[in-house]
Amino acid sequence: MKPVLGLVLLALVCGPAQAAAGASARLIGLDGKEAGRATLRSAAHGVLVEIDVHGLSPGAHAVTIHTTGSCDPKKLFTSAGPDFSFDPKKPHGYFAKGGPRPGQLPNQFADEAGRLHATMFTSAFSLGNGKKSIFDRDGASIIVRAKADDYTSQPDGNSGARVACGTIIRTSGPGTRKGGSHRKHQ
Numbered sequence: 814m815k816p817v818l819g820l821v822l823l824a825l826v827c828g829p830a831q832a833a834a835g836a837s838a839r840l841i842g843l844d845g846k847e848a849g850r851a852t853l854r855s856a857a858h859g860v861l862v863e864i865d866v867h868g869l870s871p872g873a874h875a876v877t878i879h880t881t882g883s884c885d886p887k888k889l890f891t892s893a894g895p896d897f898s899f900d901p902k903k904p905h906g907y908f909a910k911g912g913p914r915p916g917q918l919p920n921q922f923a924d925e926a927g928r929l930h931a932t933m934f935t936s937a938f939s940l941g942n943g944k945k946s947i948f949d950r951d952g953a954s955i956i957v958r959a960k961a962d963d964y965t966s967q968p969d970g971n972s973g974a975r976v977a978c979g980t981i982i983r984t985s986g987p988g989t990r991k992g993g994s995h996r997k998h999q
Contacts, residue, residue, distance in 0.1 A: 834940035834986025838955050838979030842868055845886045848977045849929075851955050855986065859936035862918065866930075866957055866977050869923040873961030875972035876931075878916035878938065882952020884978035893954035893978055895968065897938065897947060907964040913937075915945075916953075917970075920961045929957070940986055953981045 834855040842848040849866035864876060881894035896905055897916025906912040907919075915937035923929040939945040947953040957977040962970030 835984045836940055836981050836986075837984050838981045840864075840866055840955070840957070840977045840979035841884060841886060842977050843886045843889065843974075848957075849979075851979055851981070853940060853981065855940050856934070859934055860938060860940055861932065861934055862955075863932045864921065864929065864955070864957075866923075867926075867928045869927045869929055869957065869976065870959070871923050871925050871927060873920045873922050874929060874976075875956075875958040875960065875962035875970055876918045876921050876933070877956050877958070877962075878918070878947060878981070879954045879956050880916075880951070882954055882980040882982075884954055884980050886978075890954075890956060890975035890978040893956055893975070897953060899945075905968055905970055906962075906966070909965055909967070913964070916947075917962070921957075940983065947981065948983060955979050955981060 836853040838851040839847060840849040840851060848868050849864065851862065851864040854861045878897040879893035879895065880897050881892065883892035884890055885892040896914045898914040903914050904912040905914055905917065918933050918935060921929050921931040938947050940947065956975050959973030959976045962972045964970055
């Protein structure tokens with residue numbers, strides 16, 4: 814059998830290839846102006862998160878996924894809700910007993926010009942439609958805070974004000990369904 818014909822037959826037997834789930838967010842600052850972008854892509858065993866934000870103070874900043882897809886600068890981004898978690902009793906912090914929450918990502922660093930560009934990997938949540946998905950009725954957001962997360966203090970790692978926020982929008986993957994209300998708000 815010729816190689817091309819074999820690939821065609823394989824495609825017919827296996828069905829159409831499904832695109833890996835993906836999502837993106839346009840981050841805004843407290844002034845409501847664009848502050849950067851984030852992309853999230855499904856990978857084997859987790860999600861690759863890439864973020865590029867400008868206008869920050871140099872140094873470490875907490876980065877977290879939050880339970881609600883709302884970024885209202887007039888409300889200081891509290892409209893994004895708490896850190897994403899399947900269990901409202903789970904503590905915040907990599908070093909907290911029973912932590913961290915699934916939405917917690919490691920601190921990232923802005924350079925001297927105030928630009929933060931980082932890539933992180935997590936297996937704590939997914940972009941699909943399953944029980945680990947961040948997509949439910951009210952969506953999800955990504956938040957950058959003014960300071961570093963100390964990974965211990967409750968409820969937010971003593972990481973200061975929310976200074977940038979982006980509503981996470983699904984761009985590819987298993988349809989546009991946002992899933993059920995499996996996630997609990999704290």
